[in-house]
Amino acid sequence: MKGGRMKPLSVEAVVWALEDLYAGPEDPVLESDKRWCLDRGSELASNYRGRVASLTAGELLEAVRSLEALQEKAQKLLSYAFLFFSTRTRDPRASALWQSLQEFYSTLHRDTLFFELEWAQMDEDRAAEILSHPGASGYRHYLESLRRFKPHLLSEAEERLLAEREPVGASAWSTLFDKVSGHIRYGDRQRTQPEVLADLYRPDRGVRKQAALDLTGGLEEVLHVLTHVLNTILADKSISDRQRRYPHWLASRNLKNEADDNVVEALVEAVTSRYDIVRRYYRLKRRLLGYETLYDYDRYAPVPGQPETTLDWEEAKDTVLAAYGSFSREMADIAGLFFQGGWIHAPVLPGKRGGAFAHPTVPSAHPYVLLNFTGTHRDAMTLAHELGHGVHQYLARSQGLFNAQTPLTTAETASVFGEMLVFQYLLSRIREPKERLALLCSKLEDSFATIFRQVSMNRFEDAVHRERREKGELSSDRFSDLWMETQEAVFGDSVQLLEHYRIWWCYIPHFVHSPGYVYAYAFGELLVLALYQRYRETGEAFVPLYLDLLGAGGKDRPDRLLRSFDIDLTDPDFWRQGLAVLEELLEEAERQGEAHESGG
Secondary structure, three states: OHHHOOOOOOOOOOOOOHHHOOOOOOOHHHHHHHHHHHHHHHHHHHHHOOOHHHOOHHHHHHHHHHHHHHHHHHHHHHHHHHHHHHOOOOOHHHHHHHHHHHHHHHHHHHHHOHHHHHHHOOOHHHHHHHHOOHHHHHHHHHHHHHHHOHHHOOOHHHHHHHHHHHHHOHHHHHHHHHHHHHHOOEOOOOEOHHHHHHHHHOOOHHHHHHHHHHHHHHHHHOHHHHHHHHHHHHHHHHHHHHHOOOOOOOHHHHHHOOOOHHHHHHHHHHHHOOHHHHHHHHHHHHHHHOOOOOEHHHOOOOOOOOOOOOOOHHHHHHHHHHHHHHHOHHHHHHHHHHHHOOOEEOOOOOOOOOOOEEEOOOOOOOOEEEOOOOOOHHHHHHHHHHHHHHHHHHHHHHHOHHHHOOOHHHHOHHHHHHHHHHHHHHHOOOOOHHHHHHHHHHHHHHHHHHOHHHHHHHHHHHHHHHHHHHHOOOOHHHHHHHHHHHHHHHHOOOOEOOHHHHHHHHHOOHHHHOOOOOHHHHHHHHHHHHHHHHHHHHHHHHHHHHHHHHHOOOOOOHHHHOHHHOOOOOOHHHHHHHHHHHHHHHHHHHHHHHHHHOOO
């Protein structure tokens, strides 16, 4: 095969050690921990239900500590079941365990949600008195955050009913999506989705075109199922938002992200107003590739000078750790734990969930990373991205469960920063102009995928959520029409999107698993561009501030945590500044592209 694609990846043995959580699905500790959680949940209800408003500050904080200890063990159980299922979606035993643990967690949530409801409904003056207590400092932001949802909470009876039905609601459809996606085989060679998607980055145009056709062919076989799943997710969210009195489909996500509506609107407006950056780049790429027309399957084609060989696992690992180490020895050492401790699952396997993620589990354990490593240079960037999440999650463990979890907007900070470190590390070592241009193009494409593609998907979500609420169920064709409208708005005439591309909305997991999530990627990328600019200006003094930001987890609002970097998220010009940094990279690529075209 061309480009050294047969090079062994040495990734088969890179599987995670879930024994750090439980010895296996039959581990008796699983059952004993479940019983402990249910018993402790009943005890909490017996001790505090109906009394939260009358508790002293000390008593309320003791209740919070007990609830956190309970959630720690319960989420450890849930994390194990999810991770076990993620690599074996075809395994009935794994599916049954994941479903049973979701049902267990639903029961526990039903029996303990009284605390959140009673605390949220507490009189403002009384709540302020408790929050001002010296002992409340460790839980102040957590308790303040619960009260943000006060206007959207239902009665306890209604909340209990919703909690009990949760495992057969949206989460069940989400699991079905994973199962169906995990069963699809693509093309004559019956390959997995990650293997087919990897071919879209190959230098051979025929290989890329066939990959696009294979992807569409596989998706078409289950399109009716995936259409029904997304329709149901949209309807479920519509009902929930109406019951909870959210003013629009994205309001609940913004509230969870601690992002004001006007901040998100400014972000989206800033990005959509600069789609011209994308079009300029792809016109440059068309010329560099020597094509008359750039088709959708050409978007990720390597430009001349980009290495065509695959990376094996050790090469990808060494590159990422070296890049991290050039910034911070502590950051590289923490990332190294993921390789040493069996915290990563990397090979492509039948039935394994596609894509990549980092899962924090719980503070008493450690994060895990899932990849589908196919040896592309982009996979090295994905490794850097997910390890950034992992380092962030590892550092935030010190905050405890309730303060370790970050909103999605700042959750992408370390991941995108990790990618930037690898990019700058590689760029500093390249002297050959063609290779430098190729790396610039690769970085621009990654940034486009993180900023412009994600915002275009936000526009697709906005369209389908609104239409589902106004007109009812959408057909596959209608989903495809809206998908093409929002995608063509990005590319204009710089890329021709063909008929097979129409249904590629149906394999995007975020639309099903986390409605409204996608803008957080653009938020994180543009925030990182600002942070990296601060790093370039201040040098080593930036490093401890940055690690402190990661270690803070979610102990405060994002805008407050970022004050030490002189960043104002409410300023629309802030987002434009990030896009200006991206445009600088494009201008450098255009200059080098002109030199390349002229033979310089």
